[in-house]
Amino acid sequence: MEWIDNLKRSFSLLIYLGLSRGNRALVGSQTHTRPKGDLVWLHLPNLTRLAATLHLIERLCFMRPDVNVLVTTVVKTRPDALPCDILWSPISSEHPAAVENFLSHWRPDLCVWSYGALRPSVIHNTAKRQIPLFLIDVDETSFPSRRWRYLPGLRQTLLRQFDKIFVANSRVGKYLIENKAPEAVIESPGLLPEGKVALLCDPQEHGRLAQGFKGRPTWLAMGLCKQEIEAVILAQKQAMRVAHRLLLVVVPDKNDDSKLMLDHALEMGLKASLWQDDQLLGDNVQVLVAQNQHDMALWYRLCPISFLGKTLVSDVGAFNPYDAIALGSAVLHGPHVSPHGPAFARLSAVGAAQEVGNADEIGKAVMALIASDLCATMAVAGWHVLTEGAEVCDRLVDLVSDQLEQPKEL
Numbered sequence: 001m002e003w004i005d006n007l008k009r010s011f012s013l014l015i016y017l018g019l020s021r022g023n024r025a026l027v028g029s030q031t032h033t034r035p036k037g038d039l040v041w042l043h044l045p046n047l048t049r050l051a052a053t054l055h056l057i058e059r060l061c062f063m064r065p066d067v068n069v070l071v072t073t074v075v076k077t078r079p080d081a082l083p084c085d086i087l088w089s090p091i092s093s094e095h096p097a098a099v100e101n102f103l104s105h106w107r108p109d110l111c112v113w114s115y116g117a118l119r120p121s122v123i124h125n126t127a128k129r130q131i132p133l134f135l136i137d138v139d140e141t142s143f144p145s146r147r148w149r150y151l152p153g154l155r156q157t158l159l160r161q162f163d164k165i166f167v168a169n170s171r172v173g174k175y176l177i178e179n180k181a182p183e184a185v186i187e188s189p190g191l192l193p194e195g196k197v198a199l200l201c202d203p204q205e206h207g208r209l210a211q212g213f214k215g216r217p218t219w220l221a222m223g224l225c226k227q228e229i230e231a232v233i234l235a236q237k238q239a240m241r242v243a244h245r246l247l248l249v250v251v252p253d254k255n256d257d258s259k260l261m262l263d264h265a266l267e268m269g270l271k272a273s274l275w276q277d278d279q280l281l282g283d284n285v286q287v288l289v290a291q292n293q294h295d296m297a298l299w300y301r302l303c304p305i306s307f308l309g310k311t312l313v314s315d316v317g318a319f320n321p322y323d324a325i326a327l328g329s330a331v332l333h334g335p336h337v338s339p340h341g342p343a344f345a346r347l348s349a350v351g352a353a354q355e356v357g358n359a360d361e362i363g364k365a366v367m368a369l370i371a372s373d374l375c376a377t378m379a380v381a382g383w384h385v386l387t388e389g390a391e392v393c394d395r396l397v398d399l400v401s402d403q404l405e406q407p408k409e410l
Contacts, residue, residue, distance in 0.1 A: 032087055034106050038404050039068040041108035043091065045117030048342050049137055050079055051322065052192035053114060057086060059393050064401055070106055094121035103129060110134070110403050112396075116142025118158045127161040132403050135159075136396060137191050138176070139168040156180035164399060166392070189392040216283075217243045217370040220303035220329070223253040223293065223319050228312045228334075229261045231359040233268050235307075236287065238363030243370055245283070249275075249299050251290045253309055253316075258291045265289070300327035304375050307332040307362060321347055325386050330378035332356050332365050352382030 040060065044053060057069055070087040073079065078088045091102060099121050111126055112134045127133060143155060159165070159181035166187055167173045173186045219239075221232045229250070236248040250265075252258050258274060265272035265287040272287035290299065300306060306324040310316045311334030318337045321344055325331065331353040337344040347353035356362045369375040 032089070035068045035087075037066060037068055038064075038109045039070055039087075039106060040110050040112065040400060040404075041070045041072065041106065042112045042114065043072045043122075044114050045074060046115070047073065047075070047079060048339060049114055049192070050081060051320070051343070052137065054081060054083075056112075056192055056393055056396065057083075059397050060400060063397050064404070067404065070108065091119075091122065094119055096121060096125070099125045103131075109408075110400060112136060112400070113162075115139075118143075118155070120154060120158055123158050123161050133162045134164045134166070134396070134399065135162045136166040137168075138165060138172055139191065140172060142172075143179075163403075166396065187395075189395055192392055192396070216245050216247050218247045218249065218303045219305035219307065219366055219370070220249045220251070220299050221307045222251050222296065222299065222309055222324070224250060224257075224261065224309035225253050225313050225316060226257050226260055228309055229257075229264050230268075231312060231362060232307065233265050233270065233287070234359035235362035235366060236270065237268070238360070239366040239370070240286070242367050246366075246370065247285065248287045249290065249303055250287060251293055251296065251299060251309075253293075255292045258289055262287075262289045296323070297327060300324050300329050303329055304379065305330050305332065305366060305369050307356070307366075308334075311336050312357075318344070321353060322386060325352065325379075325382035328379045328383070330354075330369060330375045331382065332362060347382055347385055350381045350385055352378050352385055354378075 042053060042057070044050060053071070057071075060067065060069065068087060070089065071079075071082060072089050072091040074091070076090045082088055089102070089106070093099075103125060108126075108131055110132045113123070113136070115137045116135075123133065156179050159176060159179055162181070162185060164185050164187070165176060165181060166189060167176065168188070168191050170188045173188045176186060177183050221228075224232060232248070232250065236246065240246050250261055252261055262272050262274055270286045271284050272289060273282070273285045275288050275290045300323065306329040308319045308321060308324065308331060311318045313334075314336045316336075318333065318340050320340055321331050321333065325347065331344075331347060333344060333353060333355060335355060335357055344353055344355075348355065354365055356365050369378070
């Protein structure tokens with residue numbers, strides 16, 4: 001019966017709020033003064049969607065330069081990628097005193113909660129203050145099935161607090177409706193785009209090198225760890241069996257490893273050279289080793305295939321694949337793609353990125369890409385991922401703007 005379900009939901013929330021009072025109240029003082037004017041609060045439960053959130057912030061600030069933006073995270077250190085003019089605060093405690101202190105200090109006009117990982121005390125107290133709540137970027141992974149299994153109805157109670165919910169697809173929307181989210185507030189526009197501004201390079205240098213590369217199939221190994229160089233050199237030797245003029249450009253993750261990687265290529269029987277500015281590339285060079293990542297954009301533009309380093313070894317942190325995608329390069333990568341797992345998964349799903357696990361797989365992938373139109377097809381698919389969903393961002397910015405235009409209650 002409906003009234004019994006409602007009672008369960010209310011009881012579960014009361015239990016959770018009671019338990020949260022037992023948590024340590026990290027009240028403290030806020031590090032910044034609340035600026036005058038409208039303030040939009042964006043919460044990130046984790047940093048995997050930071051790139052998409054930054055794209056949203058960029059669009060919002062462009063359309064509404066008068067609006068202040070506050071980003072909160074569970075982690076207690078400010079994300080390095082966050083622009084310096086964007087406010088930031090940790091929100092690590094659900095103790096009622098800590099939540100009330102946070103809300104009283106910042107007095108947000110609107111909250112945009114990303115992904116999931118709902119925090120009942122925060123959401124309940126925000127809604128109690130009649131602060132509009134938007135839930136965005138909701139997909140199949142946003143609500144683990146085992147979370148709050150001992151508090152039936154809690155998730156349903158929280159979902160009913162949101163004024164607008166943006167979901168990845170209609171399947172997710174149906175799931176939320178089954179969990180008592182109001183159907184009228186759900187939209188299925190997709191996930192926010194992880195926009196990426198293309199890195200810049202010297203056009204004269206690009207033109208000169210492009211002329212030197214003309215007619216030669218080329219691929220890039222970007223940001224290699226020294227543990228990965230042997231696999232990449234073996235892959236180059238394998239791929240040269242079908243393309244004897246194939247050129248490999250190697251960019252080490254650490255500048256000090258340039259000489260080591262050059263020596264490794266020479267020891268394995270390849271003709272290798274260290275890249276120097278204004279260097280004229282000889283036709284006999286099979287491996288070109290850059291000495292730093294300063295010219296990253298140049299190599300991405302010149303090489304239609306990019307193997308992203310630090311993905312064959314664990315716990316070192318992969319490169320953002322959108323840097324390569326934004327400059328038209330197809331992406332190969334190893335199995336270790338944290339902290340950009342969602343981005344790699346999204347690209348792989350549309351055929352814009354391919355996972356390779358060893359030298360043989362890298363070599364076969366490079367051979368397949370240089371021998372067909374697949375490389376261009378991957379690049380186009382990646383570009384579509386990069387640019388798709390602009391309407392999602394614009395729709396959300398319009399909703400935020402419309403909400404801010406509503407008369408404020410005195």
